[in-house]
Amino acid sequence: MIETRQLTKRYGDFTAVDGISFRVEPGQVLGFLGPNGAGKSTTMKMIAGFLAPSSGGATVAGFDVETQPMQARRALGYLPEGAPSYGEMSVREFLGFVADVRDLGQDLRHRRLDDAIGRLHLEPVLEQSIDTLSKGFKRRVGLAAAILHDPQVLVLDEPTDGLDPNQKQEVRALINSMARDKTIVISTHLLEEVHAVCTRAIIIAGGRVLADATPAELEARSRYHQAVSLTAPDLQQAKEALALVADVASIEVDPQDNRITAFPKPGRSIFVAVGDALKSRNIAVRELALEPGRLDEVFRTITQGAGGTEART
Amino acid sequence: MSGTLTIFRRELRSYFATPVAYVFIVIFLLMSGAFTFYMGDFYERGQADLQPFFMFHPWLYLFLVPAVAMRMWAEERKSGTIELLLTLPVTLWQAVFGKFLAAWAFIAIALALTFPIWLTVNYLGDPDNGVIFASYLGSLLMAGAFLAIGSCISATTRNQVVAFILTVVACFLLLLAGFPLVLDVFHAIAPQGVVDAIAGLSFLTHFTSISKGVIDLRDLVYFVLMIGVWLYATAVVIDMKKAA
Numbered sequence: 001m002i003e004t005r006q007l008t009k010r011y012g013d014f015t016a017v018d019g020i021s022f023r024v025e026p027g028q029v030l031g032f033l034g035p036n037g038a039g040k041s042t043t044m045k046m047i048a049g050f051l052a053p054s055s056g057g058a059t060v061a062g063f064d065v066e067t068q069p070m071q072a073r074r075a076l077g078y079l080p081e082g083a084p085s086y087g088e089m090s091v092r093e094f095l096g097f098v099a100d101v102r103d104l105g106q107d108l109r110h111r112r113l114d115d116a117i118g119r120l121h122l123e124p125v126l127e128q129s130i131d132t133l134s135k136g137f138k139r140r141v142g143l144a145a146a147i148l149h150d151p152q153v154l155v156l157d158e159p160t161d162g163l164d165p166n167q168k169q170e171v172r173a174l175i176n177s178m179a180r181d182k183t184i185v186i187s188t189h190l191l192e193e194v195h196a197v198c199t200r201a202i203i204i205a206g207g208r209v210l211a212d213a214t215p216a217e218l219e220a221r222s223r224y225h226q227a228v229s230l231t232a233p234d235l236q237q238a239k240e241a242l243a244l245v246a247d248v249a250s251i252e253v254d255p256q257d258n259r260i261t262a263f264p265k266p267g268r269s270i271f272v273a274v275g276d277a278l279k280s281r282n283i284a285v286r287e288l289a290l291e292p293g294r295l296d297e298v299f300r301t302i303t304q305g306a307g308g309t310e311a312r313t
Numbered sequence: 314m315s316g317t318l319t320i321f322r323r324e325l326r327s328y329f330a331t332p333v334a335y336v337f338i339v340i341f342l343l344m345s346g347a348f349t350f351y352m353g354d355f356y357e358r359g360q361a362d363l364q365p366f367f368m369f370h371p372w373l374y375l376f377l378v379p380a381v382a383m384r385m386w387a388e389e390r391k392s393g394t395i396e397l398l399l400t401l402p403v404t405l406w407q408a409v410f411g412k413f414l415a416a417w418a419f420i421a422i423a424l425a426l427t428f429p430i431w432l433t434v435n436y437l438g439d440p441d442n443g444v445i446f447a448s449y450l451g452s453l454l455m456a457g458a459f460l461a462i463g464s465c466i467s468a469t470t471r472n473q474v475v476a477f478i479l480t481v482v483a484c485f486l487l488l489l490a491g492f493p494l495v496l497d498v499f500h501a502i503a504p505q506g507v508v509d510a511i512a513g514l515s516f517l518t519h520f521t522s523i524s525k526g527v528i529d530l531r532d533l534v535y536f537v538l539m540i541g542v543w544l545y546a547t548a549v550v551i552d553m554k555k556a557a
Contacts, residue, residue, distance in 0.1 A: 011557070048400045052556040073402040080400070084393030086323070088330040100319040101401045129330075145397070 001025055001183050002047060002153055006056035009042050009207075016042045018207035019056065024200075026152070029179045031198035031215075032187035035303055039207040040187040041081045044157050047185070048078040061152050061183075074102070077151035079159055083142030087131035091122055091141055094130060095148060102149045116144040119174055135162040143171065147178070154184045160193060172196045191295040194218075205303040219293030221301075227291040228274045229261040233284055241281050245273045261291070316403035320411030321418070328381075328419045337381060338423045344373055345427060361438025366430055367448045367524045371488055371517055374459050379480035381420065382463020383473045385412050386551070390471035399555075409548050413464055413540075420456045424449065444526030451523030454536035455516055459484050461543035468550040484516075491515030 002024045009017040017039040024030045032040045045051040047058045049065040049072060058065050061075035085094055095116065099109045117123060120140040125133055130141060139162050146154060159175070160168045175184060175197045186197065194201050194215050201218055203211040211218060219225060232238035235258055242251050242260065247268040252261045264270040271290045278285055328334040345366065349355045353365025389395035398408055434440050463480040470476050489495050491512045499508045512518075519532045 045396070048396075050396050050400050050555065070402050070404070073400060076400070078397075078400045080393060080396040082393050084397055086327065086394055087392065088327050089323075093326075097319065097323045098401065101316060101403055103315060103402075 001062065002030075002058070002060055002155075002185060004043070004047065004056065004058040007043060007046055007053050007058055008055045009039075009046060009051060010054040015207050017046070017053075020204065020207070020209055021056075022202060022209065022212065024183050024185060026181055026183050027179065028200055029175060029184045029186065029198050031194045031201040032185060032204065033189075033191070033194065033201055033299060034187075034204040036189075038205045038303075040204060041157055042207075043204070044078075044155050044185070044187060045080075047155055048076060048080070049073060050080070074149075075152050077146040077149065077154045079142050079146040079154075079156040081157040083139045085130050085138065085141055085145065088129060090127050090129050091133075092126045094141065095144055098145045098148050104149060112148055112150060115150075116148045119147070120144040121170070136164060136167050139163060140167070140171075143174075152182055154178070154182055156184070156186045158188060159186055160188070160190065168193075191299060194295060203299065203302050210302050215295065216292075218298050219295055222291075222293030222295070222298045223263060224261070224291040224297060225293035226269060226271075227261050227263045228271050228288070229259055229291055230274075230278075230288045231257070231259050231286045233286065235260070237281075237283050238278070238285065241277050241283050242274060245270060245277050247273060316407035317411040317414070320398075320403065320408055321415045324412050324415030325418055328415070333381070333384070334419065337377060337419075338426060341373065341377055341423045342426060345369065346430070348373070349430065361434055361440040363430065363434055363440065363445050363448060364524075366427070367452060370452045371455065371520060374456055375481060375484055375488060378420065378456055378459035379463050379477050379484065381416050382460050382480055383467055383476040385416060385464050386468040386547070387470050387473045387476045391473075399551075405548050405551060409464070409544055409551070413460060413544055413547075416460050416464075417453075417457050420460065421453055424453060424456070441526065444524075447526045447528050448524040450528070451520050451532070454523070454533070454540075455520045458487075458516065458536050458539040458543070461540040461547070462487070465543045465547040465550060468547045468554075487514060488516045491518045 003022075005021055006019045007017060007021070008015070008019050020039075020043055022030070032043070034040050042051065046053050047060065047065065049069050052066065060072040063072040063075065065072045086097075089097065095113055099113055104112055117126065120143055122137070122140060122144060125137055130138060133141070139159070143156070143159060146156065156175075160171050163171060172193065175186065178184065179197070179199075186193075188194070198215060200212070200214055202209055203218075230238065235253070238260055239251060239253070242248055242262045245262070247265050247270045248262045249265045250263045252263070253259070254261070262270060262274060275288065278288075348369035349366040353368060355365050358365065386395070389398060399405065403411075431445060434445075435442070459480075462483050463476070466480045466483060467473075467476040470479075486495055492515070496508055496512060499511055503511075519535050522529060523532050
């Protein structure tokens with residue numbers, strides 16, 4: 001479990017993190033979203049005990065990170081921003097060092113090392129020095145170090161940054177496989193990642209929490225939520241048909257791919273009505289889809305709208 | 314304690330994983346040899362002792378020890394590994410102490426590799442090996458004090474060059490604290506008591522007395538305190554940066 005209470009970090013006059021409170025339970029994967037400089041990393045550094053909060057506090061697995069730092073650190077697996085590691089060491093030496101600092105017993109050490117190395121597919125580079133590895137491997141070495149002691153709580157700062165799509169997929173699968181009994185917080189720029197791994201998302205900007213909801217709830221705030229989009233050979237005909245559906249509020253055409261999107265009036269559902277209208281007029285469509293809502297649009301609206309102060313849930 | 318030991322082992326190995334160790338050891342051995350024979354008149358003096366060898370150690374250390382110390386924390390900050398290290402379950406003290414001990418052990422290895430000169434002087438004559446032992450001890454303690462200063466300054470910055478230069482300057486001032494160059498400044502602004510106290514801080518004075526073969530408790534306490542105080546300052550600096 002992770003809990004923060006009015007966590008605040010000030011640098012002189014600048015407030016990087018401004019009274020952030022949340023609570024994450026085991027089994028939850030919390031996604032931390034926000035523009036660059038929003039305070040994501042600073043918040044994570046405070047939870048990990050690397051930075052001391054200016055005011056407020058945080059607990060990890062019930063241990064206060066300031067007054068019980070050793071217990072909190074033992075319960076925590078932390079991947080710092082940029083996945084730093086000692087470049088002159090080989091992967092095996094580095095993971096061995098982390099295992100020794102964590103004081104895993106001889107038996108456990110072997111088992112945990114094998115497990116972490118296997119999960120992150122590090123076998124081919126075990127004897128290479130970390131400096132010579134690609135960005136993707138470096139990130140995976142950092143992840144292996146974070147999960148080495150099978151911690152109850154994981155804080156991962158941009159775990160998939162620098163990975164190729166296949167590796168991203170694998171790391172997401174890894175996070176999902178650990179999600180059942182652990183408390184996990186990840187930060188990311190990638191909205192697709194929120195869908196793939198997170199059970200809950202917090203959007204922060206300017207050091208404040210602007211939204212705290214499930215990915216589906218966030219999508220529901222999108223103006224695309226419940227909209228219907230389609231492509232048709234005869235654009236004009238299709239547009240005219242849509243305009244006659246009672247609950248359609250507006251129609252937009254994407255100039256790039258000629259995709260037509262019909263937006264419903266608030267609270268109404270238009271999917272069936274649109275289908276019927278097209279069918280009754282015998283208009284051919286290549287494709288017809290009900291939009292779940294677009295996270296990127298919600299993200300933009302929340303982080304740019306209202307100067308980043310309103311829209312609190 | 315196991316945390317200190319683990320960090321100590323990692324650090325010491327990392328010196329030998331990079332060229333730093335080999336460059337340092339080779340330069341140290343070459344220069345200490347050159348100084349002894351050419352500037353110290355090792356043969357011409359006609360005495361079987363290592364006085365001309367140890368005489369130059371403070372000046373060698375002045376440049377070589379800061380070069381070892383500069384990477385201690387500055388590199389960790391630069392590469393971000395400090396964030397990894399300080400979020401592992403080790404105390405700040407274990408990290409500071411483990412790193413310091415590793416650097417000190419590394420210099421001890423370099424110093425131990427000067428043993429041929431000890432063999433030489435024993436072959437050529439009949440030196441007082443007690444004095445030589447005391448001198449080695451004094452030299453090692455002085456290197457430790459230089460290192461502790463370097464550790465603290467390295468913790469203040471992420472730039473190794475800045476750490477190096479500031480450490481050289483700090484060590485130089487402490488080395489010469491008993492000499493007019495430094496004392497004249499304080500004569501002008503401070504009472505005699507303060508000036509005497511500053512003179513008492515001189516590395517050179519304490520090292521010279523140990524290397525004469527007199528292991529005075531006061532000289533030992535001086536170096537041990539010096540190391541302790543600067544390591545404490547290292548921990549304070551890192552803690553302040555954490556809260557900043």
